[in-house]
Amino acid sequence: MTVLRVGTTYIPVTNVGESADWYVNKLGAVLNYIDADKAILDLANQAFFLVKSRDGQSANFIDYEGKERFSLTFEVDGLEALTKYQQDLMKNEVRVGEIEDRGHAGNNFVFYDIDGNMFDVWSELSPTFKEKYL
Template sequence: MGEKLLRIGTTYIPVTNVELSSDWYVNKLGAELSYKDQDKAILNFANQSIFLVKSNENQSSNFFDIHGNERFSLTFEVNGLNALQAIHKEFKQSEIRVGEIEDRGHSGRNFIFYDIDGNKFDVWSELSPIFKEKYLISK
């Protein structure tokens, strides 16, 4: 196989109400709505296309690891600890359900947050070096 997978282009997130969820992502996270119908909404943010897909209640993108801990399926990156602290504060002020900023024993810091359907996400204070290089981001 000579070709390689280059990037993740689309992520699918289950939601119970496409209208409410798409409004939440636009108003709370700054996503850009590019399409919406009764079954899905297509959002652009964090350099990715996010599909919010109408699903049954009590579904989420979360999963449980071997130790029974609920895990997130996505980690968003910000550029440094100051950016992480600022977005954490902004999320709290916007009444987004957030966890505390954590030291998980690796470089940077993280915190988790949830959307209105209980989908759990992570935010990390370290941008990937390849992303920084490609988009000419300096600290």
């Protein structure tokens, strides 16, 4: 058996309606379904379920050095696209970090949703994605 793709990502949120609006208005996600417990969105060629959770929950984790980390990286096509996306998020009043060189190919920055879920953005599209879809 071979896993072919990640189909769905689950994100904990405290208010499903407010979070769905945030993802639609700030990130351009498409809302496919919403009820009191969850919203289902299309974003970056993947389904995202925003799941009602208790206060203080997030998709972030703390690494062995005590640093808070993201669990998901979005990809854009090049440094110019990375810079533009960061600027677009800032215009939409999204909390974003600085563009960083982390010592590997490309550059990255992080941003946060309204519940504090941290996401990474990388300036390099995977070669397989480029080959299949671009």
